[in-house]
Amino acid sequence: MSIRVSNLTIDLPLIDVSANSLRRKIINLAVGGKFMKKQSGDLIIRAIDNVSFEVDDGERVGVVGHNGAGKTTLLRAVAGVFEPRAGKVIIDGKITALFGAGIGLDPEATGLENIVLMAAYLGMHIKTTDPIVEDIIDFCDLNDYIELPVKVYSTGMLGRLAFAVATSFKPDVLILDEWLGAGDQAFITKANNRVTNFVNNAKVVLLASHATNIIEQMTSRVLWLDRGKVKFFGDTKEWKQLHDEHLSTNA
Amino acid sequence: MAVFDISESFARLNLWWMLGFNDLKARYRGSVLGPIWITIALGVTVGGIAVLYSGLLHTKIDTFAPYIAISLTIWALIQTSLVEASSVFVVAANVIKQTALPKSGHVLRLVFRNLLIFAHNFVIVVFVMVLFKVKVSLFSLLAIPGFLLLLFNLTWMSLIISSLSSRYKDVPQIVLNAMTFITIMTPVYWQPNMIPGREWVLHVNPFYYLLEIVRKPILGELVDIQIWLVVLVMSAIGSILSLSLFAQMRGKIVHWI
Structure with a gap:
């Protein structure tokens, strides 16, 4: 199980509203394209600029950086989800990614129905009566709430449900983006145990967070991004030192 | 890559089927009759139009009622699929921004959802055909390949509309207005033999062929070879057109929605 990223570059196109319209395109055609081209709004942001790193068996890597540094x-x-403009991403193993709480959640459906739905998105076809569903309900500790539509759940509860489903099918590579913030400490401990378990089975975790304590608790190495480039890639302890120095010089 | 996206979608047919089914379930959640409302709605419309139009157009109700029932059932499938195609990727934004699932699958989900609605509506068709003793023949079996061709054409059209709509926000409006116009110009509420001297209106309309290739055999009539040829050519051109457009747009859709 591993992640290999080499010379990765990602461009995000920015479309301004006026360029969205077909009218603009038609006018462009009519005037031959040259005149309006500057206003066509085809700006891009180079969100990831020539980034390379590798994550091997049993490693937990934290991705840190300012807002807009390119973590997500x-x-x-x-x-x-995004295709590289240049470079390569090679994943060895089955990958599951969790961005925020609840991929494909149907707010009107119950927690139970959503477990089946989310599992389907992850490529697993289960029934509400399968034993794995019992495990998921146990882990996320939602008790009777599981029979209620998820629109009545709190953000933390949604996060717990999504995490429980995503990790229940034992992916080889787990990607987590900023979702633990909504969980309480008890759940973070529980999640941490599960992630540690994962890594003991030679699985790989990539986790982005702003919370220094979560990065310290859960990761062994840190990838520090700054404006789309790698600022630092190494031991979590080493990063913590750099990070503290960085904070004190900025303060 | 576009071909890979599509083959990946077909590898997960049960996911898209389940999502299409869930869409329908979600739409009628909390309603007592649920999706039976689809059947009721069509039943009422067919009843009203059959009584009214058979008088207006001086045709016999026992041939016009089955005609209008099957016409409206097929047309609902065509119109709803194409109109809803403009929002396919926008509605699925959450999933597209979080997973590597193939994008074309969301179009399959749309087609499956409307296929389920078609099945509910088809109850009315069978009921009306039995009521007015419409004779089916061996030719009626040709409705099956005809229907599969119709679904195929709706799929490529939906792929084009959904891709363009995610980039150009005017496309949904264009599709909506075009479908209203096409509904008037296509023999859905009227019969092709009612416009003597203006048959060209039919011959330039691709939807006429798509409608006839399913409707005629269900009513036990033989379908002209010309209709089959046009639909086959449309399928071929449409696949190439939609594939090349999708190949260009596929990777960028996630940034546009």
Whole structure:
């Protein structure tokens, strides 16, 4: 199980509203394209700029950086959501990514129905009566709430449900983006145990977070991004030192 | 890559089927009659139009009622699929931004959902055909390949509309207005033999062929070879057209929605 990212570059196109319209396109055609081209709004942001790193068997890597540093973009590229402008992402193993709480949740459906739905998105076809559903309900500790529509859940509860489903099918590579913030400490401990278990089975975890304590607790190495480039990649303890120095110099 | 996306979608047919089914379930959640409302709605419309139009157009109700029932059932499938195609990727934004699932699958989900609605509506067709003793023949079996061709054409059209709509926000409006116009110009509420001297209106309309290739055999009539040829050519051109467009747009859809 591993993640290999080499010379990855991701561009995000920015479309301004006026360029969205067909009218603009038609006018462009009519005037031959040259004149309006500057206003066509085809700006891009280079969100990830020539990034390379490797994550091997049993490693937990934290991705850190300022808002807009490219954390989520990098995770999305690793998860196959964004296609690289240049470079390569090679994943060895079955990958599951969790961005925020609740991929494909149907707010009107019950927690139970949503477990089946989310599992289907992850490629697992289960029934509400399968034993794995029991495990998921146990883990996320939602008790009777599981029979209620998820629109009445709190953000933390949604996060717990999504995490429980995503990790129950034992992916080889797990991508987590900023979702633990909504969980309480008891759940974070529980989640941490599960993730540790994962890694003991030679699985790989890539986790983005702003919370220094979560990064410290849950990761062994840190990838520090700054404006789409790697600022630092190494031991979590080493990163913590750098990070503290960085904070004190900025303060 | 576009071909890979599509083959990946077909590898997960049960996911899209389940999602299409869930869409329908979600739509009628909390309603007592649930999806039976689909059947009721069509039943009422067919009843009203059959009584009214058979008088207006001086045709016999026992041939016009089955005709209008099957016409409206097929047309609902065509119209709803194409109109809803403009929002396919926008509605699925959450999933597209979080997973590497193939994008074309969301189009399959749309087609499956409307296929389920078609099945509910078909109850009315069978009921009306039995009521007015419409004779079915061996030719009626040709409705099956005809229907599969119709689904295929709706799929490529939906793929084009959904891709363009995610980039150009005017496309949904264009599709909506075009479908209203096409509904008037296509023999859905009227019969092809009612416009002597203006048959060209039919011959330039691709939806005329798509409608006839299913409707005629169900009513026990033989379908002209010309209709089959046109639909086959449309399928071929449509696949190439939609594939090349999808190949260009597929990777960018996630950034547009």
